[in-house]
Structure formats: structure tokens, C-alpha cells
Amino acid sequence: MKNKRPFGSELSKVQRVELDACTQCGECLKVCPVQQVTGRPEISPPEKIRMFRELIRETDGLKSKIFGEGNIDPKLFQDLTTALYECTVCGACGQSCPVGLFNQRLWPVLRKEMVKRGLAPVGAQGDMPQKVKDTGNPYAEPADKRYSPWFPDNVSVADKADIAYYAGCTGAYYAKPMVRGDVLVLNAIGEPFTMLPPEEEVCCGFPLFITGQHGLLKDLTQRLVAAYKARGVKTLVCSCPCCVNIMARDWPVFYGKALPFRIRHITQFADDALKKGKLRIKKGLSERIIYHDPCYLSRGVGVIAEPRSILKNIPGIELLEFDRHGVNSRCCGAGGAARKVFHENAVAMGRLTIDEAVGKKADKLVLSCPACYEKVNEAMKGHDKQIKIVDIMELVSELL
Amino acid sequence: MDKILTIAAYVSCAIFLVRFVWHAVSWLRAERRPFTGAGAERLSAGSAVNALLDMIFFRRLFRTNRALWIASWAFHISLLFIALRHVWYFMDPVPEFIIFIEPAGIKAGYVLPFSLVLLLLLRAAAGRDRYVSQYNFFLIAVLFIISVTGLLMGILFQPDILDVKDFVSGILAFEPYALPDSTLFVVHFILVIVLIPFLPFHLITAPVITMEARRREDGLDMVMHEK
Numbered sequence A: 001m002k003n004k005r006p007f008g009s010e011l012s013k014v015q016r017v018e019l020d021a022c023t024q025c026g027e028c029l030k031v032c033p034v035q036q037v038t039g040r041p042e043i044s045p046p047e048k049i050r051m052f053r054e055l056i057r058e059t060d061g062l063k064s065k066i067f068g069e070g071n072i073d074p075k076l077f078q079d080l081t082t083a084l085y086e087c088t089v090c091g092a093c094g095q096s097c098p099v100g101l102f103n104q105r106l107w108p109v110l111r112k113e114m115v116k117r118g119l120a121p122v123g124a125q126g127d128m129p130q131k132v133k134d135t136g137n138p139y140a141e142p143a144d145k146r147y148s149p150w151f152p153d154n155v156s157v158a159d160k161a162d163i164a165y166y167a168g169c170t171g172a173y174y175a176k177p178m179v180r181g182d183v184l185v186l187n188a189i190g191e192p193f194t195m196l197p198p199e200e201e202v203c204c205g206f207p208l209f210i211t212g213q214h215g216l217l218k219d220l221t222q223r224l225v226a227a228y229k230a231r232g233v234k235t236l237v238c239s240c241p242c243c244v245n246i247m248a249r250d251w252p253v254f255y256g257k258a259l260p261f262r263i264r265h266i267t268q269f270a271d272d273a274l275k276k277g278k279l280r281i282k283k284g285l286s287e288r289i290i291y292h293d294p295c296y297l298s299r300g301v302g303v304i305a306e307p308r309s310i311l312k313n314i315p316g317i318e319l320l321e322f323d324r325h326g327v328n329s330r331c332c333g334a335g336g337a338a339r340k341v342f343h344e345n346a347v348a349m350g351r352l353t354i355d356e357a358v359g360k361k362a363d364k365l366v367l368s369c370p371a372c373y374e375k376v377n378e379a380m381k382g383h384d385k386q387i388k389i390v391d392i393m394e395l396v397s398e399l400l
Numbered sequence B: 001m002d003k004i005l006t007i008a009a010y011v012s013c014a015i016f017l018v019r020f021v022w023h024a025v026s027w028l029r030a031e032r033r034p035f036t037g038a039g040a041e042r043l044s045a046g047s048a049v050n051a052l053l054d055m056i057f058f059r060r061l062f063r064t065n066r067a068l069w070i071a072s073w074a075f076h077i078s079l080l081f082i083a084l085r086h087v088w089y090f091m092d093p094v095p096e097f098i099i100f101i102e103p104a105g106i107k108a109g110y111v112l113p114f115s116l117v118l119l120l121l122l123r124a125a126a127g128r129d130r131y132v133s134q135y136n137f138f139l140i141a142v143l144f145i146i147s148v149t150g151l152l153m154g155i156l157f158q159p160d161i162l163d164v165k166d167f168v169s170g171i172l173a174f175e176p177y178a179l180p181d182s183t184l185f186v187v188h189f190i191l192v193i194v195l196i197p198f199l200p201f202h203l204i205t206a207p208v209i210t211m212e213a214r215r216r217e218d219g220l221d222m223v224m225h226e227k
Helices: A013-021 A033-038 A045-060 A062-067 A074-086 A103-116 A123-135 A169-174 A176-189 A206-210 A217-230 A241-249 A251-255 A266-275 A295-301 A305-312 A343-359 A370-380 A392-398 B002-029 B045-057 B059-064 B066-089 B096-126 B134-155 B161-172 B183-198 B202-222
Strands: A163-166 A235-238 A262-265 A288-291 A318-321 A364-367 A388-391
Touching: A013 A045, A013 A103, A013 B002, A013 B202, A033 A343, A045 A062, A045 A074, A045 A103, A062 B002, A074 A103, A103 A206, A103 A295, A123 A206, A163 A176, A169 A176, A169 A370, A176 A266, A176 A370, A176 A388, A176 A392, A206 A217, A206 A241, A217 A251, A235 A241, A235 A266, A241 A251, A241 A262, A241 A295, A262 A266, A266 A305, A266 A392, A288 A305, A305 A318, A305 A392, A343 A364, A343 A370, A364 A370, A364 A392, A370 A388, A388 A392, B002 B161, B002 B183, B045 B059, B045 B202, B059 B066, B066 B096, B066 B134, B066 B161, B096 B134, B134 B183
Parallel strands: A163 A235, A235 A262, A288 A318, A288 A364, A364 A388
Antiparallel strands: none
């Protein structure tokens, strides 16, 4: 394959240096969830970096500049594409990296490089941009079903308000108890909040970003930011870790300047309300519960203390921790948009989470991510170990 | 032989320099893309101190694998002292600092081969030797032989130190001098010039990324906890 753009063109300066900084020590394999369920070293983080370096050498190395670009073995492209897309992009490898590579950001950019060369994405991921263009969400679900199946009847939404709630596509269509809980908690806090009409609340761009398909990101960001700005929003609240991640980290880049509002995860907002006395948990719960940190909430944006603070506010509860928690949490299998393509891996990873929760004798497994919610519930089906799964706001809303 | 090895030394260093410059240009040529993320934009004084400690003491590795940390840190620190001690052979007069670290440099000569063996054993014991690239094995093997030949020259079969200094100084001054009459030295020297072109760039880039990781991780709290 010949292409005038050398490999690595999409990388920033730091990422270019990161590629050369990997010592290939293999320490990351100990924490890679894909390695845990597949045991295939050829799709491991150091292998991805080694293959990518090889492609840079082949297309931008000194030898290729002197003697011309040779014919690259198509298997190398195929192997790298598989390795990049089978990954859940959870970033645990970077967190444990003895050098400190920021892999949660590096892998999506390498994926973007593969997309630009027509080598990716894989499977159903390729239809996402068109689905988002046609329907506003990556699942091609109808806009009129975005809120109606779950939105509580007794809750009203303001036309304009300082606070806005963004439900997100995965939550709205596949984790309905979760987004319903969000709205019930927001309502209980008592401050007016606004929401965009369902046809205007389009995809935040994360599924496109994470699969390397960046074509629509600027447009989506600008549409959403303009819509919230027009409603006078000062704080945008969302419960999806992937959405808040792209909003906080990337929207300013695609928008071209600082956002006119701040981004808050629902647990941050609810914890603040609890501390200020605006929200009160009245009922108790005599149960052992275990909280799973979503990768893009903990490692991604550092929201770790607030979910725990909320849960500790529930009278009678005993809060347990996974062995790997906080910034070191283990992916539940839902990450990286890999769950739709590499379904078996995702289910196996979800079962590791379930098994550990059951092993610790937890009564409930508490989540705070719609993708985790969907995938771990799916992993439970037909599994020999069972545990009650609940979203954190779903749980809180039942105790108000 | 004298001339061949002298020319080979120049070629070896030239290859490394060309490789390095080519890589450095590729780093500089990469686009300055906006950093996707809020959080700390610059390294605070506290983070800078921590970053320095991370780099010097490999604290990230210490967190993930204590045994590998011992082997790896012992390897790097002993290699550093040995490299500094070798300045003795290049400079006249020898700087005070080099004379000062000489005893540590000699002890490091004993530590280096053991640290390399420990590194290999740890990889094998972890069952992850499949993940170590052939390139890494090659580096470790070459370094091991260099360290053993160096150690043997230090304690058992010492070459004429003045001949060694004249030979090495001659290369640096572009005035070739006769090769010392020591087979161990010849093997040691050949392997060093074989190693130089293959030196990994992570020697330079890993500390930069470790510093960047500290800045990023210390700034994580500011991504969504800004006022």
C-alpha cells in the first residue's frame, strides 16, 4: 500500500515521542483486560506500538526516504487494525506504564490514522457516522423514543435554565433506569433544569472519536454548544463518563475556544447538592454494595471521590471496593466501541467484574456509566454467578 | 586492525547520530496539536520535583513491579556510573568529579552483569518473555558480554591502561593510535561499537514522557473540578 502521508501524521508531538518512549517492558499486559480474557500477546499494547513504529519506519524512515517506500506486508496492516480495535481503550495500560504513556489518548489517535488510510473501522462501527448524520445517534434509534419511554411524568423541564441535563444516546436508549434516576435526582434537588428537544440532543461525538472517525466531531460539538448557550446554560450535567470525557477534554478544541458552560458528571452535581443540603437521602439500606469506577470517569477525568461520597451518605450501607479501583479500575468490557464487534471479549470482561463483586459478597454492584450498565447486565445473562446491578442515581432516586 | 576498528568506531557513532537526528526531526515535524484536555497546563514546582524523583528513581516502575524495579534501577544506575567512570579514558586531566565517583564506578562494574541476568530471569519467571522483543534480548545480550569483558579486564586480565587511554584518545582526536594488546579489550570495544547504533531512543524520550505523565496526572483533578 502506498500513501503520500507517512504513518504518524495524526500524532501530536508528545504522542510521537511517546511511541519512541515505550520500552516494550510488557508490564501493561498484567492489567490489560483484553489480555486477561484472550491471552493473545499479538494484540497487546507493546505490540501495537511495535507495529505502528514499523509502519512509521516503512513510510517515513530514513531507508524509505532514500530507497523509496517498499511494499508493506498487508498482514501488518491487518494485525495492527485488529489489535487497535479489539482494545477497549480503557487506558489501564497507560496508568500502569512505568514510563507513563497516555494510552487512553494514544490509541484513539492511532485508530484515526487507520481510518484515514481506509484500513478501519471494523464491523458495525463503520456505519456510525452515517447513522449519526441520519438520526443524531450512533444506534439509528428514532428521536421520538429518546426520552419518552423513561422520562418521569411528574418532572418538568424549563425552557431556559442555568443547569442543563444531557441524557446521552447509550443512556437514553439502552440504560433507561439510569437516566430516569438522573432526572429524578435532579428534580429532587429542586433547581430548574433544561434539556434539549430529543431531535436536538444529538450524539456528543465520543463513539466517533473513539473509533477514529473524526469527520463529524466539529459540527456535532458546535451544534450542541450553540444549543445549550442559547438556553443560558452555565452547568451541563451528564451521567455518561464517555460523554463528559469528550465534553471536558475535546469539545473546547472542536469548539475553538473555552466552552461557555462547565461540565459536571451527575455524581459531582448530586454530591454537591447533598453537601449543601439541597438533596437528602431519607431511606436507609442494610446492604453490602460495591462500586465500579468507569474508566473514562476515573482515569479519564478524575471523578473518583464523589460517587463514594454519595454512597456513604446512604444510612446502613457497607461500601466495598474492587481490588482495582479508582484510577486503577479494570474495564468492564464495554469500552472502546469494541463491545459490538468483539462481543465475546466484552462478555468475558463483564463476568470478571461480576465474579469479583460476588466473590466479595456484595449484595449490589453499583455502576455509573450507561455502557457499563448495558454490558454488565448482558454479561450476567446465562452466567453462573448473579448479582443485582444498579446505577448509582437509580439507587439514590429510590431512597429519596 | 587498528585502522579498521577506528573507522568502525566513527561509522558506529555516525549511524547513531543520523538515527537520532532523523528521529528528532520527526518529533519536531509532528504537528503541534492542541492538547485535548483541561487540567494543569504547566508543571507546578511540586510536580516538577516529583517528576524529577519519578525519573531518577523510576517510581512508576516501583509502583507496578518491585522486583523488576530492583533489577532495572540497578542496571541503569550502574550503567551510568560505569559510563561516567569511562570518561577517565577520554580526558586528560581527569576531572575531579570522575575521580570522586571512581570507587562507585568500580562497584557498579560488579552490579551491572548481575542486574542484566536478573532482568532476564524476571522476564522468564513472569512467563511474559514472549512479549520481550528480539531487539531487547539483543541489547541485553550485548550489554552482558560488554559488562563481563569489562569486569574481567578490571579484576583479572588488565590491559595496559596507558595503551587503552592512548587508543581511545586517539579516536577522539582523529589521530588513530595502536590497538592495546588485549583480546578482551578488542572484544569489549567491538561490542561497544556494535551496540552504539542500536541504542534505544527511550533512553532520551522515556524521561520526557515520565515528566509529562506527572504533569498530566497531577492535573487530572482540574479536568472536571475546576471552579
